[in-house]
Amino acid sequence: VCSRNNLSLYSGSGTRYINQSISMTNPVVNTNGALAVVYDAGGSSLYVLGQRTLIWSASDLSPILSARLNKNGQLTVVTQASGYRGAVTVYDSSYNPVMTVNLSSAFIMDAALSDDGHTLATLTIGQNNGAFATTLSLYAMSYTGGDYVPDSTHSLGNGVALDMRHTSSAVWTLSDQGLTIAKRNEDPVPVSWGNRYL
Secondary structure (H helix, E strand, C coil), rough: EEEECCEEEEEECCCEEEECCCCCCCEEEEEECCCCCCCCEEECCEEEEEEEEEEEECCCCCEEEEEEECCCCCCCECCCCCCCEEEEEEEEECCEEEEEEEEEECCEEEECCCCCCEEEEEEEEEEEEEEEEEEEEEECCCCCCCCCCCCCCECCCCEEEEEECCCEEEEEEECCEEEEEECCCCCEEECCCCCCCC
């Protein structure tokens, strides 16, 4: 549970393990399994919680756009970056940075590392013939060359991505227009909402 000035971690039965004073303008909570990441959207502070304690924190990050954990505790953070339209940094389970992707061709909206830690998925938004276009890109974590280049990219149309989840086998992307399920080396499978409201 997080407010602008307080962060608490509770057990399922209501026992409070953490009660910490913080300072955030736009607190966001994201969970995966037994872990949670709390960050200040547009700010510089981030906290990783689990195992009844505060596991790791940072207060000097570039403005944060999103942060997600996989089930192994590996962290993916999307930030603004000078000279780029966004950057994605992947941290190992000890919270040391192991990969940074700087993007200049489109604005990055979100990113998530697969639960098995093998693939990074990014969501970017740009323009195609004057209309917004959302793109899903997949990067292999085993890449050892210079600048990171996606192994595959998929157009998700002109929908606005609202949320994403990256399991070991697929990327699930929820937009205002539908759900897209993208498996590695396969074309994405869209599920349209039609004219219905989500």
